[in-house]
Amino acid sequence: MYDFTYLRPRTVAEAVEALRTGFDPKLMAGGMTLLPTMKARLASPATLIDLADIGELRGISVRDNRLEIGAMTRHYDVASDGTVRARIPALADLAGGIADRQVRYRGTMGGSLSNSDPSADYPAAALALDARMITSQKTEAAGDFLLGTFATSLEEDEVLCRISFAIPEAAAYEKIPNPASGYAMTGVFVARLAEGHRVGVTGAASEFFRHRDLETALDGGADHAAALDVPAPDREYLADMHGDARYRRNLVRVAAARAIQKMQS
Template sequence: MYDFAYHKASSAADAASKAKGKSDAKFMAGGQTLIPTLKQRLAKPSDVIDLGGASDLKGISAAGGAVTIGAMATHAAVAGSADAKKAIPALAALAEGIGDPQVRNRGTIGGSVANNDPAADYPAAVLGLGATVHTDQRQIAADAFFVSVFETALKPGEVITKVSFPVPQKAAYMKFPSPASRYAMIGVFVAKTAQGARVAVTGAGNGVIRMKSMEAALDKNWSPAALDGVKVPAGTCNGDIHGTPEYRAHLITVMAKRAVAAAG
């Protein structure tokens, strides 16, 4: 690991002010991706600003038809939250399936969403539920937030404060984990909302994407069978040593059907 200057922020505003004027500052939430990245010397920030002490970024609440999760809420906290489990059980279940128990005790929703790993789980829920990402400067709709591999609409120095998820009528997330890394080969989040069906896929390509062909089919008929005729073009997906684009495209339909079945 290259060395860096370490700073502890006491709030989102404090973090933003500490990042000002630094040549290459990086915010650290739970550190469960950032620290391994630093260890492999894939990043060389001048400064690491730790959000762990920012008390205004914690907390989970359900009110007004939405579940709002503070950016520093850990995956374990979301998985165990009575409010989240009651309002959007699919979201709590997704959190329960991230990494392993130790990673879930430290990793956070804000970190996962800001990092936008193309195989991460949370982006599928954020996009699949049409959530809103709140920052210290503005609110960003999920459809405008995820840009490309490890790239989001966040500007340098912008801090995610919370994510609010509208409560759907039904939802479920199904993933097919890589047998080695346990990251999603393909993960599909489906939601039936008052505005229509939403289907978000992680692991396929350069970040989470919506599968509009499936949404249209589910709008007509919310059932696994409705997706039988919906073929995903292989060009939608990346290929690597774990699977070809054709394999991943096939998996999208399989996992989407399982998710719809699980949502009921």
């Protein structure tokens, strides 16, 4: 490691102030992505702002029929919390399927969504559950927050504070993991909300997206077998040694049908 200034603010306001006044600052949640990146010298912030002591960034609560989760809530807590399990079990299942136990004990929902890795799991849930991203500056829909590969709408002096999810009537997540990394080669989150179905897709393309044709089919009463007839939308699908773009596009269809079967059973 190299020398840097390490700060541990106790409030969001202090963290924002540190972002504004610190030299070349960077926020740290659990460090699960950031620390390896620093070790590899792909990032070398001069001021590291550790969010660990900020109590207002933690916690899980229900408000106005929405589930609100603090950005510093760890994957382990999302997976095991009784309120999440009771209100959105599919979200708890998703969190329990992230990485390994060590990463789930350190990695956070806010760190994952702020990082916007195109193969991360939470973005699919955020799109399907009509999530609102509550930051130190604004509240906006997940679709506006998640701009693409490692890109969000966060400004340099902005902290993601909480994520508010609609509580669905039913929901399910299906992930087809990359055999090497365990990240999603494709992950599809389906949800039936009071106002209709929503389907969020991660991993398959360079951007997360909603599968609107499938949402329409589900609103029309399609089951998992009928869902197989709904092709994934035209997009730029990812291609690598684990699967080409055509294969990834087909995985969306397969993962969606499995998720729908789980949701409807």
